[in-house]
Amino acid sequence: MVHFTKWKIALVVLVCVAGLWCAWPNLLSRDTAAALPEWLPVPEQINLGLDLRGGSHLLLEVETGVVIQELMEALVDTARAELRQARIRYTGLGADGASVRVTIMEPGRLDEAVKLLRDADADTAVSVDGDRITLTMTDAAIADRQRSAVAKTVEIVRRRIDETGVREPTIVPQGDDRVLVQLPGIDDPEQMKRLLGKTAKMAFHLADDQTPVAEALAGRVPPGSMLLPLDSQREGRGQQQRIVVQKRVVVSGEHLIDAQPTFDQQNNMPIVSFRFDTVGAKRFGDATSKNVGRRLAIVLDGRVISAPVIRDAILGGSGIITGDFTVEESNELSLLLRAGALPAPLRILEERSVGPELGADSITAGEVAGVVGLVVVAIFMVVAYGFFGVLADLALLFNIVLIVAALSVLQATLTLPGIAGIVLTIGMAVDANVLVFERIREEVRAGRTPISAIDTGYSRATTTIIDSNLTTLIAVTVLYVFGSGPIQGFAVTLALGILTSLFTAIMLTRMWVVLWLRRTRPKVIPI
Numbered sequence: 001m002v003h004f005t006k007w008k009i010a011l012v013v014l015v016c017v018a019g020l021w022c023a024w025p026n027l028l029s030r031d032t033a034a035a036l037p038e039w040l041p042v043p044e045q046i047n048l049g050l051d052l053r054g055g056s057h058l059l060l061e062v063e064t065g066v067v068i069q070e071l072m073e074a075l076v077d078t079a080r081a082e083l084r085q086a087r088i089r090y091t092g093l094g095a096d097g098a099s100v101r102v103t104i105m106e107p108g109r110l111d112e113a114v115k116l117l118r119d120a121d122a123d124t125a126v127s128v129d130g131d132r133i134t135l136t137m138t139d140a141a142i143a144d145r146q147r148s149a150v151a152k153t154v155e156i157v158r159r160r161i162d163e164t165g166v167r168e169p170t171i172v173p174q175g176d177d178r179v180l181v182q183l184p185g186i187d188d189p190e191q192m193k194r195l196l197g198k199t200a201k202m203a204f205h206l207a208d209d210q211t212p213v214a215e216a217l218a219g220r221v222p223p224g225s226m227l228l229p230l231d232s233q234r235e236g237r238g239q240q241q242r243i244v245v246q247k248r249v250v251v252s253g254e255h256l257i258d259a260q261p262t263f264d265q266q267n268n269m270p271i272v273s274f275r276f277d278t279v280g281a282k283r284f285g286d287a288t289s290k291n292v293g294r295r296l297a298i299v300l301d302g303r304v305i306s307a308p309v310i311r312d313a314i315l316g317g318s319g320i321i322t323g324d325f326t327v328e329e330s331n332e333l334s335l336l337l338r339a340g341a342l343p344a345p346l347r348i349l350e351e352r353s354v355g356p357e358l359g360a361d362s363i364t365a366g367e368v369a370g371v372v373g374l375v376v377v378a379i380f381m382v383v384a385y386g387f388f389g390v391l392a393d394l395a396l397l398f399n400i401v402l403i404v405a406a407l408s409v410l411q412a413t414l415t416l417p418g419i420a421g422i423v424l425t426i427g428m429a430v431d432a433n434v435l436v437f438e439r440i441r442e443e444v445r446a447g448r449t450p451i452s453a454i455d456t457g458y459s460r461a462t463t464t465i466i467d468s469n470l471t472t473l474i475a476v477t478v479l480y481v482f483g484s485g486p487i488q489g490f491a492v493t494l495a496l497g498i499l500t501s502l503f504t505a506i507m508l509t510r511m512w513v514v515l516w517l518r519r520t521r522p523k524v525i526p527i
Contacts, residue, residue: 003455004514012511015503016398022405046407049415049489050170050182050354052363056189058181059174059350060196062153064146066344068098068137071145075100075121075135082116092132099136100124107131146176149343154179157346159339160195178349184413189353199301199345200336202253204284205245207295207307216244224248231303231323243304245297250287255280259337261330264322270330272321274337281317289313300333366419373426374400381430385437387526391512392433395504399429402500403493417490425497432469432505436461437527450525451517458510465505469498 022043025033036042050057072095079102083090089105090113104113114133118126123141127134150173157179158171170182186192208225216227221244230241258275276284288296288310297307298321306323325333377396381389403422407414440457448456473495480491 004511008507009511012507015402016508019398019402019405022408023401026404026408044408044411046404046414047411048184048363049413049418050184051416051486052414053184054354055182055184056186056192057350057352057354058183058189058192058196058348060153060157060179060181060346061349062150062177062179063344063347064149064177067145067149068142069095071137072098072100075124078120079117079135082120083113086112086116088113088116098142099134101132101134103132105131150177150179152343153346156340156342157181157196160335161192163335163339164192164195179346189351193348193351195332195335196346197348198336199342200253200339201341202256202298202300202337204250204252204287205248205297205299206250206287206291207297208244208246209295211244213242213244217242228297228299228302228304230307231300231305243297243307245299245304245307250296251276251280251283253337253341255283256337259334261327261334262320264320269322270325270327271323272325272330272334272337273318274321275318278317281315284317284319285313285315289315305333363419366416366423369423370400370419370426373423377426377430381433385433385527388433388437388440388513391509392430392437394512395433395509396426396429398508399497399500399504400426402503403496406496406500407493412492413489414493415486415489417486418493421490421493422497424494425501429497429501429504432461432465432501433509435465436505436509440525440527444525444527450522453525454513454517458506458513462506465502469502473498
């Protein structure tokens, strides 16, 4: 006796209704969907990928050489501190590529200096030539720093792009020093290039008011100071000016925990407010308490964007950055500070823009392929199985609806390979029905009654259907895990198609057949 409980019927109906509800917004244009009233709980539409929606494709190179250079400069500072603390006289201390060299002026203390420098950094190899010591980073240490820089770059780039509201961006490392960025729906790639082109390393330095700029321009910069351009006179806003600041960093941008664009209440000019963490707040408070009346330079990527005079101690851990900002610049600066600084500058190696027209053509081609495949499969099933073929065709339609609904709910990105996966699903979805129907035919030929033939046909075919689809699902899972980008898109749509076709073949068509049997009590099965 064919058995199908009421709760199963309720579950099948609920799934189908939910699928229709989640899929219908995709029949609307995006403008129409956006214009629907807010009180109407409209589900999300499918998120289209770069090849369908259009957008920007950027291949970026992380200039890891800068990271190594900074490491060498840090190693120079460490070596200087160690030698000074031990009161060992030296000369010629400096970085040269991936190594640091120093000449010891006390030959009797050469071994002591070597031990000090070897213990200072475990990632460096120490060699001695006469009275000269050379510290060289090991290849493993350099490779480790490069990998770390690329991984951090991916993280920071993702934060910056997420702040702009771009949905479903693709940001993945490529090779040893490259990052692939794909931004669907971006119609202003220049803004993204500006956003990613800034390292956004910020630091606070006290101004060196004892050294006139003219002397610094003449090359007489004190060892503890540096001459930097003043960014308030940016291009087109006046003559280039410079300012002398102390090298020592008062507080670095690493201690920033928030930055927001706002307006100065006195002159209504755009500014950026910021907030430090506990350590940064203490350092900032100490520095401003001890240096009231001095200028505090705010340095971003080697340029002073503002150098206000400290009027009072700032103890709350928050402050503002003033400058000749536009509203757009204050928004952009606050975004960069919130996202954090890149470990190294990025260089654009490849840039491509995919127009929405190309995406529209791809969608049209995919729709045509899907409709043609659907019609051909539907005709075959009706010719081969008659009334049962009609039920299989209706189940196939619901199968497509459920795939669209699942893509919408999961907000998975649909790409061209994803459309290929849906078209392939259309061809595969009726396989299960074919197995069931052929099994029912065999039972009918064996002389069973209609109810017995259908019950046995579904029961015996179900195990085979689950086994065959399970193996395909395992293969698709492996494809998703080891694939990337378009390959994963294909795997996602194919996996969803397998799951929905299992539901429609085993549950939906069986429910229809059972209800038809209960209603008509046929003597012969039209199959």
